[in-house]
Amino acid sequence: MTSFPTPSPDAPRSLSILGATGSIGTQTLEVVRLFPDQFDVHALACGGNVELLAEQAREFQPEHVAVGDAERADDLRAALDDGSVTVHVGEEGLCRVATHPTVDVVVGAVVGFAGLAPVLAALREDKQVALANKETLVVAGPLVQAALAEGEGNLLPVDSEHSAIFQCLSGESSDNVEQVVLTASGGPFRTRSADTFDAITVDEALDHPNWSMGAKITIDSATMMNKGLEVIEARWLFDLAPEEIEVLVHPQSIVHSMVSFRDGAVKAQLGVPDMKVPIQYALSYPARWPAPHERLDWTTLGRLDFETPDLNKFPCLRHAYDALERGGSAPAVLNAANEAAVDQFLRERISFPDIPRLVGEALASVPIVSDPVLDDLYAADARSRKHVQELLGAPSN
Numbered sequence: 001m002t003s004f005p006t007p008s009p010d011a012p013r014s015l016s017i018l019g020a021t022g023s024i025g026t027q028t029l030e031v032v033r034l035f036p037d038q039f040d041v042h043a044l045a046c047g048g049n050v051e052l053l054a055e056q057a058r059e060f061q062p063e064h065v066a067v068g069d070a071e072r073a074d075d076l077r078a079a080l081d082d083g084s085v086t087v088h089v090g091e092e093g094l095c096r097v098a099t100h101p102t103v104d105v106v107v108g109a110v111v112g113f114a115g116l117a118p119v120l121a122a123l124r125e126d127k128q129v130a131l132a133n134k135e136t137l138v139v140a141g142p143l144v145q146a147a148l149a150e151g152e153g154n155l156l157p158v159d160s161e162h163s164a165i166f167q168c169l170s171g172e173s174s175d176n177v178e179q180v181v182l183t184a185s186g187g188p189f190r191t192r193s194a195d196t197f198d199a200i201t202v203d204e205a206l207d208h209p210n211w212s213m214g215a216k217i218t219i220d221s222a223t224m225m226n227k228g229l230e231v232i233e234a235r236w237l238f239d240l241a242p243e244e245i246e247v248l249v250h251p252q253s254i255v256h257s258m259v260s261f262r263d264g265a266v267k268a269q270l271g272v273p274d275m276k277v278p279i280q281y282a283l284s285y286p287a288r289w290p291a292p293h294e295r296l297d298w299t300t301l302g303r304l305d306f307e308t309p310d311l312n313k314f315p316c317l318r319h320a321y322d323a324l325e326r327g328g329s330a331p332a333v334l335n336a337a338n339e340a341a342v343d344q345f346l347r348e349r350i351s352f353p354d355i356p357r358l359v360g361e362a363l364a365s366v367p368i369v370s371d372p373v374l375d376d377l378y379a380a381d382a383r384s385r386k387h388v389q390e391l392l393g394a395p396s397n
Contacts, residue, residue, distance in 0.1 A: 012037065012038055012039055012040045013038060013039050013040070013104045013105050013283065014039075014040045014042045014102050014103050014104045014105070015028075015032070015039055015040065015041050015042060015043075015103070015104070015105050015106075015107060015283075016042055016043035016044075016045070016064075016097050016098055016100065016103040016105070016106045016107070016122075017029070017041065017043070017044050017045065017107045017109065018045045018066075018094060018097070018098060018106065018107060018108055018109055018110045018115065018118055018119075018133075019045065019046065019047070019107075019108070019109030019110040019111060019115065019132070019133070020044040020045060020046055020053060020056055020109075021046040021047075021049040021052040021053050021056070022046075022047075022109055022110075022111060022214050023213050023214040023217070023275070024107070024109035024132040024158065024214075024275065024279065025044075025046075025107070025109045027275050027276050027279055028107050028109065028279050028283070029041075029056060029060065030276055031276055031279050031280045031283060031291075032060070034280075034291055034292075035284075035289060038284070038289075039283070041060040041061070041062050042062055042063055042064065042100065042102055042103050043062050043063065043064040043065065043066070043097035043098075043100060043103065044056055044057060044060065044062050044064075044065050044066075044097075045065065045066035045067070045068070045088075045093070045094050045097050045098075045110070045118075046066075046067055046068065047067070047068040047069055047110065047111070047114065048067065048068065048069035048072050050067055050072045050075045050076040050079060051079065053065060053067065053076065054076060054079035054080055057080055057085055058080075061084075062085060063085065063086065064085065064086045064087075064088060064096070064097045064100060065080070065085050065086070065087055065088070065097070066087070066088035066089065066093035066094050066096065066097045067087070067088075067089060067093065068090060068091065068093070068094055068110070068114060070089050070090050073087060073089045091114070091117050091118070094110065094114075094117065094118040095117055095118045095121040097118075098118040098119070098121050098122040098125075098127070099121050099122055099124075099125040099127070103127060104127070104128060105127070105128045105129075105130055105283065106118070106119070106122040106127050106128070106129045106130070107129075107130045107132065107158070107279075107283075108122070108129050108130065108131045108132060108133045108136060108158075109132040109133060109158070110133055111133070111135075111214060111216050111217070112133075112135050112216065112335075112339050113135055113139060113332075113335060113336060113339065113381050115133035115135060115136055116133075116135065116136050116139055116140055116377075119131065119133060119136045119144070120136075120140065120143060120144065120147055120374075122153065123144065123147040123148060123151065123153035123155070124147050124150075124151060124153065125151075125153070126151045126152040126153045127153055127154075128153070128154045128155075128156065129153065129154065129155050129156070130156050130158050130279070130282035130283060131155055131156065131157060131158055131159075132158035132159060132279075134159060134229045134230060134232075134233045135229065135335050135339075137232065137233040137236045137237060138229050138232045138233055138331045138332075138334070138335050139331060139332040139335050139377055139381070140332075140374070140377055141232065141233075141235065141236030141331070142236075143373075143374060143377075144236060145236060155237070156282040156285055157237060157278070157282065158275075158278055158279055158282045159230060159233070159278070160256045160257075160273075160275060160277075160278045161182045161183065161230055161234075161256055161257040162230065162233060162234060162237055162238075162257070163256070163269075163278035163281055163282065164255075164256035164257035164258075164268075164269035164278075165180050165182075165234065165237075165238060165257045165259060165269075167269045167281070168257070168258065168259040168267040168268065168269055169238070169259060172259075172261070174238075174239070176261045176262055176263070177238075177240075177244070177259060177260075177261060177262075178244070178260045178261055178262045179244050179245070179246055179259075179260040180234060180238065180240060180244065180245055180246070180257065180258070180259050180260075181246045181247070181248055181257060181258040181259070181260065182227060182230055182231065182234065182245065182246070182247050182248075182257050183247075183248055183249075183250040183253070183255050183256060183257055183258070183306075184221075184224060184226075184227040184247055184248070184249050184250065184309060185208070185209065185210050185221065185249070185250065185251060185253045186224075186249040186250075186251050186307075186309075187208065187209075187221045187222040187223075187224065188204060188205065188207050188208060188209055188222055189205075189222055190249060190251060194312070194313045197351075197352050197353045198351050198352070198353060200222075200351070200352035202345065202346060202348055205218070205219050205222040205345070205352060206218050206219070208221055208222075209251075210251075210252075210253040210273045213275075215346060216339070216342055216346075219342045219345060219346065219355075220316075220338070220342065222352075223314060223316040223352070223355050223356060224309060224314035224316050224317045225316035225317070225319075225320065225338050225355070225356075225359070227247050227309070227317055227320075228316055228317045228318075228319065228320020228321065228334075229320060229335070231245050231247065231317075231320055231321065231324065232320060232323070232324050232331050235324060242321060242324050242325060247309055247317065248306045248307065248308065248309070249306065249307045249308070249309050250304065250305065250306050251305055252301075252303075252304055252305065253273045254270050254271070254272070254273075254296070254301065254304060255268050255269070255270050255304060256268075256269050256270065256271060256278075257269060270296065271296060272293075272294045272295070272296055274293055274294055276291075276293055277291075277293050280293075314356075315356040315360065316338070316355065316356045316359060319334060319356060319359050319360055319363060320334060322363065323363060326363075326368060327370070328368050328369050328370040328371060328372055329368050329369040329372045329376055329377060329380040330363065330368045332372070332377045332380040332381055332384070333362055333363055333366045333368065333380050333383075333384045334359060334362075334363060335381070336362075336380065336381040336382075336383075336384035336385050337358055337359045337361075337362035337363070337366075337384045337385070337387070337388050338355070338359050339385070340358070340384070340385045340388040340389065341354065341355040341358040341359060341388055342355060344358075344388070344392060349392070350392065358388050358391060358392075361387075361391060362384045362387050362388060365387060366380065366383050366384050366387055367383075368380075
């Protein structure tokens with residue numbers, strides 16, 4: 001099982017926040033606002049939302065910023081026209097702000113495959129990474145494990161489900177773990193008939209009943225691919241076999257995950273659906289700082305329901321288990337095909353059921369490398385995206 005850090009809480013923690021303008025990034029900055037004496041924001045990075053990044057830079061005064069989209073770099077420089085902030089560009093720029101010598105904690109919240117390189121770079125430079133980018137472990141779990149084993153870097157989970165498992169495992173031996181249970185809300189279509197899925201609109205798919213998240217992860221929740229990615233992430237984060245990871249639909253999103261032990265005991269972590277709680281825990285660990293986050297009201301909770309996911313209705317979850325079983329570059333194919341298909345759905349070029357169909361066709365057609373190095377994963381990602389585009393006759397952007 002992955003070894004987790006015990007950092008010193010004495011000095012302010014210097015942060016590099018990758019994906020600062022996204023849902024996790026903006027909520028991370030909300031946590032920073034609650035504890036201004038505990039954090040120093042050294043660097044902020046985004047994909048292309050330079051307007052918001054510039055606003056954040058003016059508030060938090062980082063020394064470095066980075067923008068993944070090179071075409072927006074001049075816009076960012078113009079928005080920060082006093083020259084007090086160093087601007088970095090592209091994947092190289094993201095890696096630079098993730099590995100700066102003065103940074104203590106890197107928040108990995110860049111969406112998708114683009115988050116892989118800076119997280120690997122940070123771990124190789126012995127940084128502590130608060131990981132919200134599940135695709136990093138999905139695509140390159142063995143490479144992340146190798147980076148952790150070879151250096152002194154550390155990884156803490158930010159996803160609510162993996163944070164819950166991490167908290168349930170505190171003080172426990174991995175030898176005593178029988179199974180982990182990842183809970184899933186079921187998304188907006190849990191009770192909707194599958195024969196109406198062709199008519200699902202983008203707005204309907206983005207209307208999540210419980211969580212406030214970015215567009216891509218919200219669509220993944222609607223297809224249940226998000227839970228499939230989390231299964232793969234849990235395999236690498238906690239060194240589990242696929243059969244040791246179960247998914248249950250829990251529509252209230254109060255139980256964030258559970259761990260069953262070999263003596264029959266079960267631990268669960270509960271709380272209201274609020275990503276700031278696991279974000280804060282990853283940043284403050286091993287401490288629990290008092291915070292004004294919403295509390296559970298046990299008197300109005302009423303009931304907690306659990307049910308088995310319908311893999312025929314939500315085949316993306318089955319695709320994820322299949323990719324995990326196949327191993328090698330199969331999870332990279334899964335992730336890339338899904339990213340490409342979700343992008344096409346958000347552009348209203350394909351229907352909702354086309355997402356799992358395209359993912360399944362990519363897994364069946366794109367060659368799988370059994371023991372991939374990083375270049376193989378980049379190649380698998382590119383081939384999978386191209387395959388989806390060719391199937392649709394769609395433009396590349």
